[in-house]
Amino acid sequence: MIRSRRHKNRRNFGSRRSERSAQASAHGLNMNKHGSRTQPVVRLNKPIVLIGLMGAGKTTIGRRLARSLNVSFSDSDYEIEKAAKMSVSDIFESYGEEEFRAVERRVIARLVDGKPHVIATGGGAFMDKATRSLIKEKAISLWLDADIDVLVERTSRRDTRPLLKGGNPEQILRDLAAKRNPIYKQAALSVKSSEGPHENVVSKILKTLKHHQKTKLSEEKRNISDAG
Numbered sequence: 001m002i003r004s005r006r007h008k009n010r011r012n013f014g015s016r017r018s019e020r021s022a023q024a025s026a027h028g029l030n031m032n033k034h035g036s037r038t039q040p041v042v043r044l045n046k047p048i049v050l051i052g053l054m055g056a057g058k059t060t061i062g063r064r065l066a067r068s069l070n071v072s073f074s075d076s077d078y079e080i081e082k083a084a085k086m087s088v089s090d091i092f093e094s095y096g097e098e099e100f101r102a103v104e105r106r107v108i109a110r111l112v113d114g115k116p117h118v119i120a121t122g123g124g125a126f127m128d129k130a131t132r133s134l135i136k137e138k139a140i141s142l143w144l145d146a147d148i149d150v151l152v153e154r155t156s157r158r159d160t161r162p163l164l165k166g167g168n169p170e171q172i173l174r175d176l177a178a179k180r181n182p183i184y185k186q187a188a189l190s191v192k193s194s195e196g197p198h199e200n201v202v203s204k205i206l207k208t209l210k211h212h213q214k215t216k217l218s219e220e221k222r223n224i225s226d227a228g
């Protein structure tokens with residue numbers, strides 16, 4: 001009787017463990033038989049640059065993605081503020097958008113040259129031709145695509161975005177989406193950033209990355225055998 005209960009408990013423990021490990025691998029984490037985290041499923045050989053409109057979740061999702069991949073995380077706006085010792089709003093106000101883009105270009109050039117990690121960029125970064133070429137050349141670009149109502153809701157939580165201060169934020173976001181989405185589409189990868197837990201978006205990104213790496217690998221193998 002005691003033995004059978006113990007056996008049953010052990011069986012439950014086993015299934016709880018495999019449930020946990022299934023959840024973990026859905027989030028891109030591997031777990032060993034003791035339930036501890038091991039190597040991430042995707043290994044980066046280039047930085048991942050997150051692009052997309054304000055409120056798409058580039059910073060929040062980027063930070064979680066970096067944790068899942070076991071790499072570091074940078075945010076270009078934060079790096080700009082640190083270098084300029086001023087907030088993004090103050091840079092826009094004192095020096096204008098053009099100067100902001102010039103600093104942004106330099107900061108992103110430095111970030112993509114570093115070790116492979118996750119980089120969140122400001123919404124306008126990929127619209128700059130030079131920054132876009134640099135990202136395409138040195139990193140894997142990933143467009144976080146979100147619906148307007150999601151962007152409106154998320155951006156309404158903070159009033160630190162200079163571009164949303166000059167009018168109706170929903171209309172401004174709609175106009176920006178119409179102008180920018182065709183350019184964002186040039187990203188190597190894209191994932192829908194929907195409402196709900198950020199972990200769901202992170203899981204989708206990890207799946208997309210895994211698929212991308214597999215495709216790249218078979219492409220490379222094909223090229224080698226064609227050349228031979």
Ligand code: S3P
Pocket residue numbers: 052053054055058077088121122123124125161162163
């Ligand atoms: C901008 C987006 C902002 C920031 C700046 C300009 C844009 O970053 O870089 O206010 O042009 O869309 P987030 O996208 O992180 O809000």
